[in-house]
Amino acid sequence: MVPLSYYLVLSAILFACGVAGFLIKRNIITLFLSIELMLNGVNLSFIAFAAQLKSLDGHIFVFFVMVVAAAEAAVGLAIIIAVFRTRESLNVDRVNLLKL
Amino acid sequence: MLHLLLFFIFAAICVAGAINLLAQKHPINSALSLIVVMGSLAVLYLLLGAEFVAALQLIVYAGAVMVLFVFVIMLLNAGVEERTEHGSRVAIVLGVPGLIIGLGIVAWVVSHLAGLDKIAIGGPTIMNGAEVFGNPQAVGRLLFLDYLLPFEVTSILILIAIMGAVVLARREE
Numbered sequence: 148m149v150p151l152s153y154y155l156v157l158s159a160i161l162f163a164c165g166v167a168g169f170l171i172k173r174n175i176i177t178l179f180l181s182i183e184l185m186l187n188g189v190n191l192s193f194i195a196f197a198a199q200l201k202s203l204d205g206h207i208f209v210f211f212v213m214v215v216a217a218a219e220a221a222v223g224l225a226i227i228i229a230v231f232r233t234r235e236s237l238n239v240d241r242v243n244l245l246k247l
Numbered sequence: 248m249l250h251l252l253l254f255f256i257f258a259a260i261c262v263a264g265a266i267n268l269l270a271q272k273h274p275i276n277s278a279l280s281l282i283v284v285m286g287s288l289a290v291l292y293l294l295l296g297a298e299f300v301a302a303l304q305l306i307v308y309a310g311a312v313m314v315l316f317v318f319v320i321m322l323l324n325a326g327v328e329e330r331t332e333h334g335s336r337v338a339i340v341l342g343v344p345g346l347i348i349g350l351g352i353v354a355w356v357v358s359h360l361a362g363l364d365k366i367a368i369g370g371p372t373i374m375n376g377a378e379v380f381g382n383p384q385a386v387g388r389l390l391f392l393d394y395l396l397p398f399e400v401t402s403i404l405i406l407i408a409i410m411g412a413v414v415l416a417r418r419e420e
Contacts, residue, residue, distance in 0.1 A: 148367030152358035159354035218408035
């Protein structure tokens with residue numbers, strides 16, 4: 148049996164890695180991957196608290212987070228493709244205008 | 248004891264994958280290390296008794312979403328990330344480990360103050376003589392009875408996302 152706080156610390160570490168990747172990376176696809184990493188860190192703490200409280204509601208929340216993450220990935224990658232067509236670059240520093 | 252050992256092994260793989268995601272320059276390497284993180288998280292979900300979520304993690308996240316990412320990376324022929332040097336190197340070299348360690352310590356202190364580090368969790372939960380916690384039957388019953396309306400709303404969300412993706416990725420005529 149593992150103490151609950153170990154899971155929370157692991158979740159915090161994953162979230163911090165996601166935040167750091169979002170701030171230091173310049174490739175727009177890697178930024179999206181960092182967002183997915185943050186969502187995974189949050190999901191882990193949801194499941195850990197669900198196991199501690201003996202409640203299944205946390206599992207349902209994780210299900211909805213996954214659905215939203217899948218929708219976000221689909222739309223976000225479509226936007227990346229549209230941006231790449233016009234800019235010919237994946238560097239976020241070159242994407243500084245909202246106009247395509 | 249076996250639980251603790253498995254937790255440490257897969258937590259170490261998880262953190263190594265997350266750090267590798269930061270360290271790699273090529274987006275395809277970052278995507279593959281994120282798949283490693285998601286796979287080891289699925290094992291941790293199994294340790295917590297969340298069988299349904301572990302299966303979803305592998306099928307939806309490590310399967311569908313990451314295939315989409317890898318597909319787009321290959322479609323765009325994304326090369327090595329180009330650096331635009333205007334950030335501080337010291338901030339990156341010291342800030343990233345500082346952020347990770349700091350947030351970990353904060354989580355540890357808060358859960359220690361709340362007394363959460365004495366609560367041991369994980370393993371299958373026996374209710375009414377059968378293992379019911381977190382299996383697909385229990386989650387499905389909750390999802391289709393108590394959370395039916397949010398579930399149906401997510402189907403509309405997915406539909407809108409599909410249409411949005413098709414419209415956005417369409418080539419301008």
